Amino acid sequence: MALIEGLILSTTDYRENDLLVKLFTKEAGIITAMARGAKKQKSKLAPVSQSYTWVVVDGVYPKNQQGLGFINSLQESKIYKNVVTDLTTSAYAALIAKDLTVAFDENVKQVDWYERTLAIFDQLNRKKDPQVVANIVELQLLPVFGVSPNWQRDPLSGKEVGDFDYSDKYNGIIEQAHFDMDDHRLHLDQKTVYYLRLFSSIDIRKLGSVTLSVPTKRAVQRVVDYLYDRQVGFQPKEKRFIQKMAAFEGQLSIKPRKKEND
Structure with missing residues (x-):
């Protein structure tokens, strides 16, 4: 016992x-x-x-x-009451739980990620944006899946400050001076790059108030999905449920057309 x-x-x-x-x-x-x-x-x-x-x-x-x-x-x-009772938060919690169970083999001690996981659910319970929390988890789990994009500096020049884009060819960010060296870079705006770099390294326990615009949230999510599709090869049903839920909520937000006068 x-x-x-x-x-x-x-x-x-x-x-x-x-x-x-x-x-x-x-x-x-x-x-x-x-x-x-x-x-x-x-x-x-x-x-x-x-x-x-x-x-x-x-x-x-x-x-x-x-x-x-x-x-x-x-x-x-x-x-974690709010995680259970709020539908959107619960959906993202299910995604995080699935990511963790796929990333780690059973019966292998994971001290750091255990403490991190409690902090993750504490942040969800405190009503932090669940998509932001999930994106942080997904980006920080990439090395566990054997995928380690370089978010810190351009590998060609070593620059850490400037305008950057994501490049599959160079497995991470490249600075503006090297954009022409990868015709298939993702053409990300700088807000998206900033949050990708931040989320990849932030201590979830120290996450404060983070408010992203809808376009920026969509752009960050597209990059996360791109990396998981192309490099991890993992697309859980929990993510498809979130996508369907978002599409349905979008339909509900469309106001009905006014009837024309006879």
């Missing part, structure tokens, strides 16, 4: 009354644990059925770093 501290990323029904719980734990990274009877009415394990809840449980880690762990009883729990 052990005390297991972690954040519930997702749950899956298992048999009639049991759950498989995906936990990002402090001591063992991401694990999958069975919570027997958690779906029963009045079960003391009911809190572990809710994603985006921080818990401390009595349980057993997966044996020999393989298979399932077990959750036997609940000691503490804290739900």
Whole structure:
């Protein structure tokens, strides 16, 4: 038996009354644990059925770093209420959770990313822009996926200040003097480049108020999606749901046409 501290990323029904719980734990990274009877009415394990809840449980880690762990009883729990109740925030939380579960192998300790993940969900719970938070996570996870764009300086001149664009050819930013060396650069505006550079390195725990215009948010998202499509090869269904939700909200924002007079 052990005390297991972690954040519930997702749950899956298992048999009639049991759950498989995906936990990002402090001591063992991401694990999958069975919570027997958690779906029963009045079960003391009911809190572990809710994603985006921080818990401390009595349980057993997966044996020999393989298979399932077990959750036997609940000691503490804290739900990230706004993450659960706000539809848009919940959608981005689901995307972040999926990114984490794909990026990291199970049963491998990830101390830094565990602390970062708690900070990420704390920022979501504090009603920070969920798209901004998700973009920060996606950009900072790229090296975990084996993709490490250079956002800091032009590799040809070493310049860190100036006007830049993103280049696949040079795997990162290049300064204006070298734009003609890549016909397929992304032609990004400087606001977009600024936020891409900022988001790739900012400490999520120190994220203050960040307000981006709609065009800039779209431009940053396009670059993030471009990198994941072309270099990571990963497009989760959670992102497609967000895209559909945004399209639907856009339709609702269109005012109906006035009827013409007869």
